Amino acid sequence: MLTSTKRTPFTEKVCRTLEVHGMVTPGDSILLGVSGGPDSVALAIALVLLRKDLGITLGIAHINHLLRDKESDRDEAFVQELARSLELPFHPLKIDVATLARERQISLEETAREVRYAFFTDLCRHNGYTRTAVGHTLDDNAELVLMNLLRGSGPRGLAGIPPVRDHWIIRPLIGHTKGEILAFLREKAQAYVVDSTNLETVFLRNRIRNELLPLLRKEYNPRITENLNRVSRIMGEEDSWMDNEAGAVFKTIRLEKKGPGVSLCLDGFNGLLPALKRRIVRKAIQAVKGDLKRITLPHVDAVAALAAATSPGRSLDLPGRVRIFKQSQTLCFKKEPLPLREIGKAMKREKHSRNTKKVFLA
16 A cells, blocks of 8 residues: 655645646545546556545546457456555446447447446445546547547637546546656556557547657647647636627516526527527537537538528438527427437328328318
């Protein structure tokens, strides 16, 4: 078991990150998401060293996604032994993510993310954990910002990984580079495991990490990682400000109407600038759908085009059973109780039934 009250530059930096972003308070019980890789292992070691000073308790969670056969089992065994050596509670989960992704018809990455945070949420609820700490780093954020830039993302995508998400997901290593993390582990003579799939170039994220960023660092800017993180911080602050402004406008043009859904004043919406319209549309969709999954920029712009069109009676169907239509001087957002294709089939059956009755009556 590690016992140390002397802080190092690494743990001092962790403390500064915790303080600047208000990540922990005395009495918190922190669940650590540990894969066994260097980042999450360094996170666990650092917080164990700091827990007395911070007044926190810790536990470790690990998910075996059953994606890499013996390597996945090796990682689980390693993290279990790490938890034992640190005298921390160990919470494992073994789940076939590949099969689940096929059943849900979504990507492997998205499925793994959903499983991960659902597991963390369940552990926090039933074991008294108040926060969950994960091991994202300065390099991870740079990779994501660059990947989102290549995809043509807007301000939110270029804001990268937030240090704190939803008040309970915290990232104490978001200010550390991979080099700092590896040096810390060498200093502590601490072992870790390596995910062999991180070297596979079939994944865009890996090509950015292993090919594009090293090229940019060598040939264009040796401080590319730091500069991408500066862009991330600026865009995050700008996006937060713009979102607050959009929230105020959303309240002024939202009409108070009974029943589910969101109704906006059509004239008020059409009088807005394009950037503000997009944010208002996203807020309305999130209000009825609960999230913005599978909602893309073309979807958002299609809603604005619908609002501006002069022809009556048009509607727009979006992923997640969201239907948008104009009614009088109102732009309406509604989530249908059934999948939209099922509603269409039911309407056709009803129309066929009415036509059949007409034939009999004739």
